[in-house]
Amino acid sequence: MPREQGRKFIAQNKKARHDYSILDTYEVGLVLTGTEVKSLRAGRASLVDGFATVDDGEVWLQHVHIPEYTEGTWNNHTPRRKRKILMHRSEIEKLIGKTKEGGLTLVPLDLYFKDGKVKATLALAKGKKTYDKRQDLAERDSRREMERAFGRYVKGRR
Structure with missing residues (x-):
């Protein structure tokens, strides 16, 4: 085996x-x-x-x-x-x-x-304190939104 x-x-x-x-x-x-x-x-x-x-x-x-x-x-x-x-x-x-x-x-x-x-x-x-968690979530959301916007730009949809 x-x-x-x-x-x-x-x-x-x-x-x-x-x-x-x-x-x-x-x-x-x-x-x-x-x-x-x-x-x-x-x-x-x-x-x-x-x-x-x-x-x-x-x-x-x-x-x-x-x-x-x-x-x-x-x-x-x-x-x-x-x-x-x-x-x-x-x-x-x-x-x-x-x-x-x-x-x-x-x-x-x-x-x-x-x-x-x-x-x-x-x-x-x-x-982590509560405000650290909130800050991490906000940072992750903004990074995700930037990636989406960049993806739309690359595809020519603006």
């Missing part, structure tokens, strides 16, 4: 990019049970309320919802349990320093399979 190659996305946290300014991203591994992996292979997960914390030199992913595996038996996993994140020690040390500064948080952006293993993209992020 050939090994899985490439990336297969499971879930994305689109709201995180709206609510936070992304400063840095890390590709991390997760410690999961067998039923969690099987549930993820079915493409079921939610990152909406998820965040990561650093406790005693280890990084933990919390409030990420991976539903119970439908074919699982009595040893099925709990959907919102704390999951350990696998990172290099040097990266963890940097994260400890940056999260202690204040105002910064760790947010999962997406979950995916990479060469058969479950990976996540973890972002070091700063929360």
Whole structure:
């Protein structure tokens, strides 16, 4: 049986990019049970309320919802349990320093399979204020309107 190659996305946290300014991203591994992996292979997960914390030199992913595996038996996993994140020690040390500064948080952006293993993209992020969100929306709308006008100009419709 050939090994899985490439990336297969499971879930994305689109709201995180709206609510936070992304400063840095890390590709991390997760410690999961067998039923969690099987549930993820079915493409079921939610990152909406998820965040990561650093406790005693280890990084933990919390409030990420991976539903119970439908074919699982009595040893099925709990959907919102704390999951350990696998990172290099040097990266963890940097994260400890940056999260202690204040105002910064760790947010999962997406979950995916990479060469058969479950990976996540973890972002070091700063929360946006309401006016920042409004400004980003206005900027995106104006950019879109300029592209439309340019497209009409190119096509000769003015």
